[in-house]
Amino acid sequence: MRAPVKEEHIEVEGRVQTVLPGTMFRVELDNKHVVLATICGKMRKRWVRLTVGDRVKMEMSPYDLNKARITWRLK
Numbered sequence: 001m002r003a004p005v006k007e008e009h010i011e012v013e014g015r016v017q018t019v020l021p022g023t024m025f026r027v028e029l030d031n032k033h034v035v036l037a038t039i040c041g042k043m044r045k046r047w048v049r050l051t052v053g054d055r056v057k058m059e060m061s062p063y064d065l066n067k068a069r070i071t072w073r074l075k
Helices: 041-045
Strands: 010-020 024-029 034-039 055-061 064-074
Touching (some): 010 034, 024 055, 024 064, 034 055, 041 064
Parallel strands (some): 034 064
Antiparallel strands (some): 010 024, 010 055, 055 064
């Protein structure tokens, strides 16, 4: 029996464009592509607040390039 392969994520950076209800955000990437993003559990647990204009680092699945998970807030 083979061990499951861990899925590789694409790391990208962008700027929060819109804050949506339910900890969802519209984020514009550096190449002007807009994705729907949610914050990761660690950021939710630490009560990290995100506002419009914040730079964020995200992880995206190579299978769905329209959704992302925000993992870090940059300065």
